Amino acid sequence: MKDMKINNRKRPVFFNKYAEKKDGVIRSYDIKSPSVRAWAIIITLICFFMAIVSLFPALWLFLASFKDIKEFTREVSIIPKEFDWERMAATWKAFKFTKFYTNSLIHVLGAMVCAVLFNGLLAYGFAILKPRGYGIPLALVLWSMMIPGTAGIVALFRNINNVGLNHSFVPLWFAYGANAFYVILFKQFFEELPGELLEAARLDGCGIFRIFTDIVLPLSRPIIMVVAIFAITGAWSDFLLPYLVLNGTDKTTVMVKLFSFKDTPTDAVSVLRASFFAIIPPTIIFALFQKQITDSAATGAVKG
């Protein structure tokens, strides 16, 4: 202990914090060596570089959105000549983005609810209730992950049409209720719930419902959060099924609009501004919940 303190005093400020380092290969006792110190600095710089590379495209998108078409196609520059919010507003209005935002919001919220509810119920059945013969649907669910999502899109669209739900948000919401990945996340979480707790409640005479509402649900907040976040980002980015289902209605979402640029004559700057508008809401949500989101990304790992 004494040694540590002496060492601390000798270290430049940059390395002081390494004493508290709890994980990773480089341990506090390694940092004495000059070569390790050099590596520590290099690694930090590389990480800085990675963060910049990760953030730069979004930053560029923001900057480029302020250019007009001639500036964009002819000038060799990154920074726009002027930050004219009027232009942005004009594109916003021309594309009716308020409408698209509203539609996307409706889409996203419904999808989130369905994702949590249906996948959660299914996983609860698989992990806790285990009705006889549940192995078959479980295997089917797991194998669904290997089937290309776009493969059955035609047949799926027919199904939606046959039940009369074309041109509606409903089939898009329910689509998130059938996601093998979310089921697995839930299932793994439920399986790790303390079995004794559930058993004790059962012995106390609690019904399956009571067990679910009083014990499972409160304990499940983290996983619900994880799936909700995945569903929100997923639904916000989703476009193929919404494109087919919502085509020809006033329910067009932001991504459907972006996808339709693929074959609509649109100038580059409008595409950029629309892309910029499309990343604002996820960015805000990310900024607000960054800790939960990055944590959930890690816990959200399929463990095997």
Added chain:
Amino acid sequence: MKKKLLSILLLSTMTLAAVTACGNSEAPESTQLEESSEPAPAADKAEDAGDEKTQEEAAPTSDSAEKEVTITLGIWPEDTLTDDIAVHEGYVETMKELHPGVTVVPAYYKYSTDTFMPMVESGNCPTIFESWFTEPQKLINAGAIADITDELAARGWLDAMNPSIRELLSDENGRVYGIPRDGYALGLMLNMELFEEAGLVDDEGYPIVPKTWDELAETAKKIKDATGSAGLCLLAKDAAGGWHFSNIAWAFGATLCTENADGTFTADLNSPEAVKAMEFVKSLKWDYDVLTADPLSEDWGTGFTQLGTGGAAMYIGANDAVAQPTQVNGLPVDKLAMCAIPAADGGQFSLYGGTPYMFSKDATPEEINAALDYLEIMGKAPVATEASIAGMKADAENKVANGVPVIQRFPCWVNQDVLDAEAAIVEEYGNVDPKLYETYFAAASSEGLHLEEPGSTQDMYAELTKVLQTVLTDKDSDVQALMDQADANYQKILDDTFGAAN
């Protein structure tokens, strides 16, 4: 059995959910039905972006009363084009007077290959819609559109149709599935601002236009050197690239495909002439360097954006698309000029065809007739009635107001009274100097008019586009080898489709 049970359960669950969860969002749509008997005010339309939401109501009304017919118009303008919508509202007024039993429902539909099939499948195809030059044969083969031969025959329109255009819209038995909105012949569109900036104008200010492809390369070079903008916008993103290339290939003397007596086809994409044409295109990139930054990102639409916004000075386009560079992309109306497609050793050719109107396969004869009536009022039919001339005038006025050149149409109908009426309209509303279009129209009425190649043209264009993409990105590409490969591929497709020649 279990599956059936599941689907029944599913159906009930989802319907229940639909009723409870979606009741509110569906409600406004049903009110549209009553409104739709009168034209919706333009402001309303623009505000709720309700382009096509009224399609669904078409079916129930059509069988409610015998004489009542409801048609959905996919040809309604996009909701941002308020002036165009106003013109159509005028047409609807006339429609109400002349055909009081017809209810017109606006249902703007921009044809897109991703959405068309699902839309037809879901029974939401508008009664009448506009498509592209490439689509008719595909849609006919897929059984996705209505056979309108009888309706046209009854009106006497069949014989009024330009025979070659009629062929493009017919199946092998001569049944007709569409009518032309416009005839078109490819020409070269010029951005006059760039020509002026490069000093490529004569004493009177008219552009000095290239007459041969070599001249075009030189002209393009001068423009690139003087202005920094591309001389020519060449397409290489999708099939439109191959489509334009076929016109270039003809000028070099190529014939890309021939139909044999036994109904089989022989591809000829690797003839010396076709290879020479492709070598020429390659030189535009690697010797002259006069193309836009990335031809592989250019398609029909971006080409007009490049031309209209000054990104490129020349672009292959047709008379029916003059609204694209001007109204859509902001080029002043007097800064657009057109000339004939340049010639080469093989002569001068202009690919011609027709942009089609087509009809939903679910449309009844009454609905088709009502839609044809509407076209008559728009002035897009082979009749010169008072109403149709009024329609032409309204359209021309709107073009003038929006800075779109009012120029001659390319004759898709051959009856003289319509041609005269159209000429009179151009005379009256013409807002551009005809000399800017002189050589274009001279070529468009010459021997050089050339129909699309026979065979499976879409596949041919796709093969040619692949070659274009390679030669425009790889300086060392072997044109002969690429064209040999394209030829072999296309011949295989032809053999698979039509049988192999003996």
Added chain:
Amino acid sequence: MDFTISRHKDIDTSPKTAMRSKSRFRRKDVFGWLLILPSLILFTFYIWEPLLENIRLSFCSAKLYTVTGFAGLDNYKAVIGDVDFMAAFRNTFSYTFWSLVIGFLVPIIMAVLISETVHGKSLFRVGVYFPNIMPTLATIWVWSYFFMPGDTGVLNILLGKLGIAPSQWLNNAHFTIPLIIITMTWKSAGSTALIYMANISGISPDLYEAATIDGASIWQRVAHITVPSIFSIARTMLILQVISVFQIMYEPMIFKNGGPGNASISLMMLMYRYLTRDYNVPKAAALSVLVSIFLVVLSIVYMSLTRDKEDKR
């Protein structure tokens, strides 16, 4: 995933099942089934039934969606004989290969590096994760301007500042696929890295300390402690990645429409073309069935190969 499948086999021997009393058995089963039924209906509706329908369609001839007859293997023959099939097939493997070279290793390296930082660690975590929340389409549009050839392309502007001549980027057919993989890695590496980081931070410091006492250098510790500890999760990530990259479709479609030439066309993109360009539903169905079969077979092989190792552990 392979893990989970193998795991559920021993469920019947789990204590909970054994504890159930017989009288409760049936009521509980009925209740359990009722509870999961809505979700199963959704799976049927959205995934299983369309899949079966797709298989059926692949053996039929059809006009638009309407089946007109039985076609046997004709659609499959047509797909395999298609002039673009071989290119799409090769490219799809090329995508998979490059995604293993670039996409698989980058997140691991990122995770190891970020784990070693103490300054700005949370910034790095948040920073590298950020691309993951950007919608796919926006990402593709942005990168297509980055890769624009000519001197106004963003990357060419940046190169120009370093005095390097502009590049053709995606238009150079040799680089199209690796560059597309790089954009996909850019988007997904951060989130994958966080998963690895969670595993790395779970490694007991005692292991490192013991290794240090044994005289292991830092590199040896990485090789013998860090890498093995993420081996299991990496194995899962690998197959998940192969499955998803094998289905690549939008990126080549929007970036270069499969070009230049056929340099970036993928199998699923070809399927989308059959569907939307040719309106040939059965042919599209046949191709997607082929892709599915391949992925299922691949997964089974992968699982049986990796299961051996798992048993040894």
